[in-house]
Amino acid sequence: MSSGSLKFTAAIDQGTTSTRFFIFDERGEPVAKHQEEFNQIYLHAGWIEHDPYVLVQSVRNCIEGATAQFLARGYKLEDISAIGMTNQRETSIVWDTRTGKALYNAIVWADSRTTHIVRQLKSKDGAERLLQMTGLPLSTYPSAVKVRWILEHCSAAQAVYDEGYLAFGTVDSWLLYNLATGDSSERLHVTDVTNASRTMLLNIHTLEYDPFLVKFFGLEKLVLPKVASSSNRTAYGIIREDPLKGLKVTGCLGDQSAALVGQKAFAEGMAKNTYGTGCFMLYNTGIKPVISRNGLLTTVGFQLENQPAVYALEGSIAVAGAAVKFLRDNFGMIKEAREIGELAARVPDSGGVVFVTAFGGLFAPYWIDDAQGTIFGITNYTTKEHICRATIEATCFQTKAIIDAMEKDSGIKIKTLAVDGGMSNSDECMQLQSNIIGINVDRPAMKETTALGAAIAAGLSVNVWPSLDDLQHVNSRDHQKFTAKTTLEEQIKQFRRWERAVAMSKGWLTTEDIDQTYD
Template sequence: MVDRYVAAVDQGTTSTRCILFDHAGRLAAVAQREHRQHLPRPGWVEHDAQEILRNVLRVVGEAVQDVGAGPGQVVALGIANQRETTVLWDPRTGQPYGHAVVWQDLRTEARVEELAADGGRDRFRDVCGLPLTTYFAGPRIAWLLDATPGLRDAAAAGHVLFGTVDSWLVWNLTGGPDGGVHVTDVTNASRTMLMDLAGRHWSPALCEAMGVPMQILPEIRSSAEVYGLTGGPVAEVLPGVPVAAALGDQQAALFGQTCFAPGEAKCTYGTGSFVLINTGATPVTAEHGTLPTVAYQIGDEPAAYALEGAIAVTGSLVQWFRDGLGMIATAPDIEGLALSVPDNGGCYIVPAFSGLFAPHWRPDARGVVVGLTSFVTRAHLARAVLEATAWQTRDVVDAMDADSGLRLTSLRVDGGMTSNNLLMQTVADVLGVPVVRPMVSETVSLGAAYAAGLAVGWWPDLEGLRRNWHRAGEWLPHADPAAVARGHEDWTRAVQHSFGWSREPSSHDGGAPSAQPGR
């Protein structure tokens, strides 16, 4: 029997991967390439969209070659992508108009301030669900159109297309200038500030307010359907394969973790961390610092929504402890050092290196260490570093519980930090729920593969995907609830000490920050 696979392209902020999965959801092959980060000015972050496309073609070819797959063995291709990164290109030639502007980029601060001057940062929240911030793509599109001479005129003439990275890739993988399909999915569209969140269509009012011509926007489609068949250069290795899924990376991780029911949640622990909880078939009004977003939509079925909480500094705090302070030689060393003491010695570290994000949204906050005494050693500091990630997770989950009315019963986790058993146990203790890690850790790619496989009928339904999910590790809470409550009270006091340290001018009014965590 000939093996068959689904290919998933995970196009991230620093690299691009292609992973082939078999019918059981097991990884069969992987190929990866990094791309250059362009930093032309302070606060500006760009990528070369053509370089990204070349890397996609290379990693797809390498993964297919690795398993020796021939025609017909790859049944579908799905895409997961860095969200909010903005590409403008000429549909006649396929050439981008300059570099892609990355989701981390801060160049639209002035434009965001202008928009917020008339109605505040929540001016558009009742339509798109999002506060005004440099994070999202809408203001970035308008900035590019105005900053590039003649580009608005070219857009009016039909010579400009906009897309987040999913749109750029789908258009190119389905033929590019020779019939490429210009689409995006609901998860990526929900991160532009231009989509009506409840109706899942472009909002003329939002587009007009932000100065974005609607004719350049892609068609909004579901996350799992056949957008088109592979064409152009990719067809040399994957001829006629359905391009059948697109999801933003964090939504893809939620899908790969099979969080299909309201109340099911995941956290991806990396440089920064992202918590998402499925909230069901209608968007939730978020009033406690989380962001409503579309979780996924399968074909013509009703969309599922989610709340998202972004934590700026988690894994990067361990890196700082290693590189900035020189306290450990390697990142894994922190676990043994922290285990050498029974607690944090009364010390708390709040890693607000460039502000605090969900649920506080305080760009004026800066990192603090509180509770220091002569008793505290580097081992206590190591424990405080790990506990900072756990307490930040608790703050986000508490906000999600308050916004959604759903009570978290377990947390599914993925990402590099999940190899730290002490950290995972601490998360379970402070949340008071089981923390569960799956057998397949590549949940972003797996989510894109699952959606593509569903679209072509390779997997029959969501329940079939649930059967593919297998537990690799579980941590049950066993801490004294009273001790956890005291620790959370102390943590909250420490967080309050971090507020107001930045003397840089800020228009903070309780909305979102002007910078976002790394992925």
């Protein structure tokens, strides 16, 4: 097949449970892709780690697999204009700048071992300033507390830190450090503004690391990555390895910001929800940050090259697809993830069962660190179909709680929710979501919007799409809409029961439990 005048843009999508590499055409359709799952490391309850070198190798493998497909279909590698990158956020890696060696496993964003550190920091002078400066509540979520834990528990990292050579990076920084080089062949230590805004070291108003924040977490000697715009033709260097050696990396975003771009939510008031390992809703609030009063995060949505940053309100749910994986791997209720929607559809409701999937506490808008996973309402009538339905509903109810909070913060009612990610593939799941929130759910035919967002950011920098107007035809085909089949009264009744279950799940972990589990 001759590529003719077609231009292609590639994207690395490094997620929590798998890595993928896509090559998209100008319409946003993937013409080649490769995916590789990798092992999760669970050393203790609440701990989740990744091997940093496995992450790098998984990217290499995916690039090789997808480019081989691309070539087999008659295309040429020189027709790929640029690469974008998107990644799991907050996941933290430290390494020695002299050797490039990682000194501890990557501590994953959903890891909750830092609960005791968070509790100590909340009583520290200045803690009340953090939310206004960073847009983030002090929790186990951001990167800074993870690095703090590494320094307290890894003597090798502490020694390198004391000498002033300890580098920190989120996954994007680590991958670029290992896979790309700058103009003079030096290793890069760089991140984009969306990832940096998740560390709790960046002041979201100035878009720079703040000395007060760095000092608050006791990280004054940490070597931090340079912060660049999400779409940038020079900051992220070039790939230094075959088969794409010499190709520019011109886009970089944290995965949820990438999905916002991939859904083309460039206008203020647009929202998207991504159902992955966790579930993340972002609501575009424009070029000024809105600090939430209702338990949401304020984050940088994206920053196009030579443009002001665009901010978003975010609701983060720690467990979504992870709960489906739990039913499959731990309980053996299903053999494949797709079965959960089919089983849930066999019953008209959950039979009174409510599953609060607080495997590591609850995130937005609750921020409850001392809750654990709890199933209420089990009777002799309960079947695995009811459990499956309650598992899906747990994500849907938390999404409703986030929507309610967003509407309170913004004063604007969300009319349509754009969705993507694994659970959005299920018609049953999306119909349940619409039934619970009472809002239309809009699902594109091509649901790989996270990777597409990274490709769009990269393509905008090299004029694959000269302007946002040129994106109108991108991923525009065959959208499916789900409309609520429930009454407002039913929605209110269901949600009250969920809120009651959340309240009852609080306080399960005592201070003694937390110290014993996470120290």
